[in-house]
Every structure is written in C-alpha cells, then in structure tokens.
Amino acid sequence: MPMPRLALSLLLAAAPLAANATDYPLRLHNCGYTLTFDKAPASAVTIGQAGTEMLYALGLGDKLAGTALWFNAVQPQFKAINDKVPRLADNDPSFEAVIGKRPALVVSQFEWMVGKEGVVGTREQFHDLRIASYAMPSDCEGKNNLSGADGTRTAAYDVNALYKSVQQLAQIFDVEPRGKALVDELKQRQARAVAQLQGSKLKDLTAALWFSSADLAIDPYMAGQKGVAGYMLQTLGLRNIVGSAEEWPTVGWETIARANPSILIIARMDRRRFPADDYRKKLEFLKQDPVTRHMDAVKNERIVIVDADALQGSIRMVDGMEQIAQAALKLQARAR
C-alpha cells in the first residue's frame, strides 16, 4: 500500500524537525537576563554586523526591520537580502530610530551599544517597551563590560559562546535545524583549518595581529591573549607574541619588533576612524619605518590581511582562521 508507506516516510522526515521545534513559551538566559518568548518574533533590529550576518545565515533576513553598526561590506552571499533591509546607521543608531521600527527583538553585538551603559539604550529601556533584547554571549560571557574602555575579559574567549548565539537565535525564531546545521558547518571548517596546520612542521610559528592605531606610528592596538583574535591564534597553534591578557592592548613597536613574529596579521576594514584603519597605510608604515621594516615578517612579506569582522565573535571568525592557516601553509611551502 503506497499511501501508508508515504505517510510513514513523511512522518520520519518530519520527526527531527518536530523534535527540534521550539516549545513556546521559550525561556532562556542571556547575559544576566531571563528572556521569555511566547512566539517567534515577527521582526527584529540588529545592532552589529555579527548578529546581522548570523540572522542572514539562518535564513532570517526577511525578519529584519533594520540594521546598524557596520565595519565592512556585507558578505557577498547576503548582499541581495541586505539591500532590502534599511540601514539605520553605519555606527550606533539612536534609541528612537530602533524602536521606530517596532521590532519585537533587538539583537546587539556589543554591550556598550545595548547593555548596562549602552549608548543606544539599556536593555531595561527596551524591555519597558515590551521589546525583547538579545546580547551576543561572545561579548558578555567571561567579560565585564563595565570595566576598562573596551570591557575586560575575565576569562579567555570561548568559541562555544559563538555557537550558543547561533543556537539561541535559531531557537528564538523556531529554526533550530538551521542553527544546528550552521554550527556543524562552522565546527567542521575550523577543525579542517586547525588540522591543516597541525600536520605542518612549523611548530614554532609566532604571530602578532595588528587591528588599528589611534595614530599611525604610535603604539598599535594588538590582539591580546584573551580575546577572539587571541583564541584564533592559539587554536591554530600559533604563539601570540603579545602576552597581555587584555583583548586589544596597546603594545609598543619596540616590543613587537624585538619579538619578531613569523607572521604578521593586519586587519582590513572599511571604517576610516584612524589613519591606520586603512590596511594599505599599515603596510606602508611597516615597510617604511626604520625598525619594523627589518622584521622578518615584513622583509619576507609574511603579512596576512584579514577582515576586521573575522576578528569578532562572528561566523566570519572561521573565514579568518582559514585565511591565516592558508598563509601559514604557504610559508611552510616556501620554507621547503
């Protein structure tokens, strides 16, 4: 009897979906708050590119009523959907610009945007208006955003915070299978990048990662040990020459040049807040400065240019790890 068999196979196919469907009302813990959702939010505003692209990757672009805080151009695969979403501001949007979109949910990448002292607003301000707020665990778990200019990591960045944000957002919007698939893909790609390097003979590779500088020649913002970039280097098996536990400490060029890292990674961004935001100016400085031009990485052009978004707690982090791994492999091939 074909009909019962079809019904059975349909039932089996639907089983995983059914098992993963969100049970509303959904209660979840997020950065010190307990959120309750009676149903999937009808619309959301994202503040921060990491959350925006995460929702695009989960196929939720049509739910977005607005976005803000962009470091770089959107990833090419999301351009079509992104063109349809209003950009409220390139940097921080005003509180009213966000609530004017009447979102059911606000997803913020950084607590300094939406948090206890958020420049856009506090989470209570949104909750008072019955707008749920979600802060990315990457920015709040193991991190105190009320101390230090950029917040202080109390524990080293844990990639599980990234997976958690994907899974929780998928849960909130009732698309859990997509969340699981995305997390699996991220895990697999990262494992591949790490495995590529682990097989290599370059065990003693050192690295330094230059984000930007307040002015071109002064002490640059470098990746410290506990932040996302520090995690990337450590996971790939590269020794970060910057010993500071801070996320983005300022480190003197004297210290960096003397440590003479095997690979120098520099961030590329569309932002033009400081002259050193332009990666070409960074390269020019490195090649012209009387000290840095003698560094091995500069002399031998072992400089990797990575998008600034890949250095955040975002799904692009894996792109950055893949790029750095590729560069290290090329270095190995040249060394042979």
Added chain:
Amino acid sequence: MHPIVRILLLTGAALALLALAVLLGVAIGETSIAPGVVWQVLANQLAGAGYPVDPIDQGIVWNYRLARALVAASCGAGLAISGVILQSLLRNALAEPYLLGISAGASTGAVLVSVAGLGAGAISMTTGAFFGAVCAFALVALLAHAAGSGGLRNGAQIVLAGIAGSQLFNALTSLIITKSGSAEQARGIMFWLLGNLSGVRWSDTLLTAAVAVAGLAVCLWHARALDAFTFGSESAAALGVPVRRVQLVLLLAAALITAVMVSIVGAIGFVGLVIPHAARFLVGVRHRRLIPASALIGAIFLIAADVISRTLLPGQVLPIGVITALVGAPVFAAILLKGRGGRT
C-alpha cells in the same frame, strides 16, 4: 672665578647632565637591550664604527629611543620656559601654558580629526592638534584684548579669557566624544590627550628641538624685562621696558612653543606649572638663571617621566601625562596651600 669661566663651567655641567639623562632614556626601554649594544649602536651612528648590530636593535636605539628622549627633553624644556614666561608676565604662581586654552584647543583639534573624521584620514591628529591650539590661543588673545582698553596689560584679563577658552574647547571636545560614543575611540583619544611619545620620530625631534632652542633664546633675550615684570607691568614700564611689545612677543612665544609641543606629544600637564617653581627653589628668582635652569630641569623631568611611563607596567606603556600629573598634582596642592599665606 671669572664670570665667563663660571658661566662656561655651569653650561658644560648642565649639558653633561642633560646628556646623561638622554643616555639613560636611550638605555632603558620596554625591552632590555644590553648596554654594550646601546654603545655599539651610538658608535655606529655617530662615528661610523661599523659594529655588527642586529638592525632591529639598531633601529630601536637610534630611531625610537634616542628620538624619543630628545623630543621629551625639548618638550620638557619648552613647556617649562613657557611656564616661567606666564608666571612672570601674569604674576600668578599657578599660571601655566594650559591656562591660555592652548591644550584644550589642541585636544579639540585632535578629536575633530580622529572622531568627526575631519580631513578623512588625510590630516593627522598632530596637524589637527596644532591648528586647534593656534585657533584657541587666537580666540583667547582676541577676547582678552577686547575685554578692556588695557588689553594684555592686565594679567587677570588673559587669565579669565584663558579659563573661558579652556571651558569652551573642553566642552566642544566632550561634545564630539559623547556624540561618537565609541569605547575604542575614547580610549585612543584619552591616550593621546594624556600625552604619548610612542609615535615620535626624528622629524619631530628636529622640530621640537628647534622650537625649544628658539624659545630659550627669546626668553634669555628678555630675561631682564621678565625680572622687571615680577614687580608688575607699571614698574616694568618705569624701568624702561616697552611693556606692550615685550608682553606680546613673550605671550606669542609661550603660545607657539606650547602649540607645537602639545601637537607632537599630546597634552602633558603640570610641567609648565611645577618646573618653574622647582627651579626658583634651586636658583632663585632672577630670570637669567631661572630660564636655563627651568629648561634643564624640565628636559630631565620629562625624560625621566617617559622612562617611568615605559617601564612601570611590564609590556604596557602608560600615558606620560599620568606620570607628570602624579608628581605635579601634589606640588600644585603644595603651591596652593603656600599661597594661602597671602602670596599671589
């Protein structure tokens, strides 16, 4: 001892002391470089000795540390003699370069470039700071001049105009920073506003040294007039000092010295306030001695502050203004308390 021999001996001793301070500034840094290597680098550069030295060490000693020590010395000397000029002309023990609103203006200029994006990355914070400083001083001078028929003759007017100017430019700086609201930006600017010598190179050394030497020469040229101003501008006029012209020249000198120094290394506070008092304590109030002594002590003080700022926390450089303020604030308080006895 013949006065000329005495002056030559004293000058020689002062220069030797300064050279020692510069040497210490070159020898001590974020990372440790053996004294022998430092010596070899200096011998290579100054005498073409040809020692085989690691090019990175060579660059650190010659391009980073020596340039930095010389800029610190020039800035310390420049800010200190600006302080001497202002304290004497305005007859106010608490006068210092920043009183003229110059520092506040420099900060606004730097913030306009880095936060508001003025110049779209083509103008550096240094250039912005210089224009901000000059604009602020021009505004303060105009205000003081317009404030009364006496113009600059009355020290109180320029002090009040300076306070108004500082408040205005500080408010503008706060407005721009608040509007931007980025933690990273605020950190970058705070680092710069508190003073920072990490970015200085040889081109800055030449500029700051030239400005310090020129400032020193102008002040020494007017040393007798400055002595006369200690008793007030009317007494100075009675002694035959062309009051208006001298005031204008010296105020412009103090303003330009400060504008250049602040634009290169940021707003380093308290040097102009504290050093003249320390020098007065050591060599007395006569400007022929006070000016070179202030310049020397200022230079050594700032080199020492820079060395401390680089070495106090391992692996991290503190803004030099933090160090100068930690020393300067208690001295400022002591002067205030001493002034309670009726000293102006």
